[in-house]
Amino acid sequence: MTALAPEVRDALTAAVVEGNTVRLAGQLDRKAYTATDKALRALGGTWNRKAGGHVFATSPAKALAAVLSGGQVPKPAHQVEGYFATPDALAQLVAEVYTDIPGLSASSRVLEPSAGDGALVRAIRRVSPHVGMART
Secondary structure (H helix, E strand, O other), X not given: OEEOOHHHHHHHXXXXXXXXXXXXXXXXXXXXXXXXXXXXXXXXXXXXXXXXEEEOOOOOHHHHHHHHHHOEEOOOOOEEOOXXXXXXXXXXXXXXXXXOOOOOOOOOEEEEOOOOOOHHHHHHHHHOOOOEEEEO
């Protein structure tokens, strides 16, 4: 557990929970946003630009209430119900090494079975933005 910083407490208190999405209210400075994002990810949220907030598998209301009342944020789990996240650094290395494949072109499709949170797709897009992506 990690102590909840005052700026994170303020951001989470002002946040709006709609279904499975947490939307932050107002504009946070970089430090406050980074710390708040880290707390929301530790609770299982994933930033989703289209949703305009952090999306959770289930309603995050109880978890947020527990964090706010206890003043502690759980450390992020590396394994949640059999899910193993690919670390960003490893995804970047895989993308840099394996996307230099002869014949990989704009019409090529790269598949990431059981895409998880999409770390490999994001890394491949950074290295080879011209390659099409598909989830299976």
